[in-house]
Amino acid sequence: MSRKKIKNPLIKRIPKEIIGDWKKYLVVFLFLVLTIGFVSGMYVANDSMLTSADEGVSKYKQEDGHFELKDKADSELVTAIESGEVKTAIDEKDSDSSKIPVTLYENFYRNETEDYDADGKKDGTIRVYTKTEDINLACLIEGSFPQNENEIAVDRMHADNVGMKVGDTIKVSAKEYKVSGLIAYVNYSTLHEKKTDMMFDAIKFDVAMVTKEGFDRLNKSIHYTYAWKYKDEPADDIEQKEKSDDFLEAMVSQVMATGNEVEDYTPRYSNPAINFATDDMGSDKAMGVSHS
Numbered sequence: 001m002s003r004k005k006i007k008n009p010l011i012k013r014i015p016k017e018i019i020g021d022w023k024k025y026l027v028v029f030l031f032l033v034l035t036i037g038f039v040s041g042m043y044v045a046n047d048s049m050l051t052s053a054d055e056g057v058s059k060y061k062q063e064d065g066h067f068e069l070k071d072k073a074d075s076e077l078v079t080a081i082e083s084g085e086v087k088t089a090i091d092e093k094d095s096d097s098s099k100i101p102v103t104l105y106e107n108f109y110r111n112e113t114e115d116y117d118a119d120g121k122k123d124g125t126i127r128v129y130t131k132t133e134d135i136n137l138a139c140l141i142e143g144s145f146p147q148n149e150n151e152i153a154v155d156r157m158h159a160d161n162v163g164m165k166v167g168d169t170i171k172v173s174a175k176e177y178k179v180s181g182l183i184a185y186v187n188y189s190t191l192h193e194k195k196t197d198m199m200f201d202a203i204k205f206d207v208a209m210v211t212k213e214g215f216d217r218l219n220k221s222i223h224y225t226y227a228w229k230y231k232d233e234p235a236d237d238i239e240q241k242e243k244s245d246d247f248l249e250a251m252v253s254q255v256m257a258t259g260n261e262v263e264d265y266t267p268r269y270s271n272p273a274i275n276f277a278t279d280d281m282g283s284d285k286a287m288g289v290s291h292s
Contacts, residue, residue, distance in 0.1 A: 143181030
């Protein structure tokens with residue numbers, strides 16, 4: 001005896017429910033569409049920015065790290081540090097095992113006072129570098145790089161936040177400079193003044209580029225900072241940490257032997273000005289990923 005198939009009562013109920021409360025379901029539908037579109041757009045933007053950041057490491061010659069000395073290093077000390085040899089090694093075996101050859105680049109700067117509205121009052125600190133083609137290059141966003149001693153290119157993010165534009169005249173430690181361009185340094189994806197800063201400050205801190213003559217116009221003390229690039233690039237973060245520790249030992253031994261002093265040491269992996277933005281984008285992406 002065949003059984004009569006019973007129809008699911010929801011077949012009629014669901015269409016009536018949707019038609020009866022179509023406004024409510026339309027709002028839910030639009031909310032889901034907008035949410036999915038927003039999240040998808042965020043992932044696309046994150047991936048694009050992470051790819052650009054990775055490409056910028058080589059294109060703009062990003063450092064593997066930097067250190068600061070109390071006094072300027074002479075050519076002999078530079079050569080000794082570049083060799084990566086531990087000065088105080090007990091024997092040749094110990095010296096070879098920790099030898100990390102690098103190439104050093106002068107990356108000197110001055111921390112000056114910035115008066116971006118030229119009202120005679122300090123508005124913040126501006127870190128001034130000389131124009132270079134060797135290490136930690138800047139991407140030109142608008143305008144042009146400085147061409148003479150009276151021109152300066154400032155960070156684009158800082159300029160946007162304080163209302164600074166190309167063509168404006170600002171005061172750097174009471175010296176007038178014309179803003180020739182807006183730039184973004186590869187080693188300052190975020191404006192962290194110190195490696196110990198938990199957050200960046202794009203209002204009270206600025207980084208800028210001037211010509212050598214423009215640098216010589218200023219009179220605050222020079223920070224003798226040297227950026228380095230490994231001769232053999234680390235394969236991953238673990239090797240980068242190991243190389244950094246070995247290079248630190250070798251560099252300090254050479255510096256101390258000359259009576260100079262190390263005032264700061266910042267490998268790339270611990271530099272928030274380089275890593276904060278990409279780490280934040282990476283964590284945003286991870287928030288939307290579930291692991292089984």
